Amino acid sequence: MTHDAGPQPFDASPIRSERILRALAYWEAKRGRRRVPDRADFDPIDIAEIMPHVVMWDVLPQGYRCRLAGTKMVEIHGREMTGIDMAEFHGAHNAVIQPEYDGVVRAGVPHYVERSLFWMHRDYRSYARILLPFSNGGPEVRIILNVSHFDAT
Numbered sequence: 221m222t223h224d225a226g227p228q229p230f231d232a233s234p235i236r237s238e239r240i241l242r243a244l245a246y247w248e249a250k251r252g253r254r255r256v257p258d259r260a261d262f263d264p265i266d267i268a269e270i271m272p273h274v275v276m277w278d279v280l281p282q283g284y285r286c287r288l289a290g291t292k293m294v295e296i297h298g299r300e301m302t303g304i305d306m307a308e309f310h311g312a313h314n315a316v317i318q319p320e321y322d323g324v325v326r327a328g329v330p331h332y333v334e335r336s337l338f339w340m341h342r343d344y345r346s347y348a349r350i351l352l353p354f355s356n357g358g359p360e361v362r363i364i365l366n367v368s369h370f371d372a373t
Contacts, residue, residue: 237369
């Protein structure tokens with residue numbers, strides 16, 4: 221599938237977080253009539269208020285590597301994530317989480333989920349997350365922007 225395939229539908233009705241809705245609206249505006257927006261279209265200044273809650277993942281042949289982690293994400297996870305491979309970051313739980321990213325790469329469509337921090341052994345803490353695909357100078361998804369909203373418990 222290429223940029224010319226056009227946008228695929230995405231149901232945003234379950235999303236309650238204003239932050240995630242704002243990120244989705246930004247992504248849709250940058251995408252226009254293409255399948256996914258290009259990384260060159262992304263300007264962090266446009267969504268400066270969201271950037272602390274972002275993790276940007278590079279799509280690699282063997283998985284994903286964190287390109288950038290916002291300050292709130294580093295604070296919540298308790299460590300710097302930049303440069304870490306997804307499999308290393310999520311450990312044994314990667315088998316549950318990575319297929320969601322793989323689906324975004326294949327379909328070029330956002331993925332939304334609400335869940336607990338089960339993979340950090342914090343089942344008491346819940347969050348919502350959207351994965352937004354970007355290309356990087358070609359037709360394939362090469363970057364995934366993860367925007368999260370953590371409940372204040």
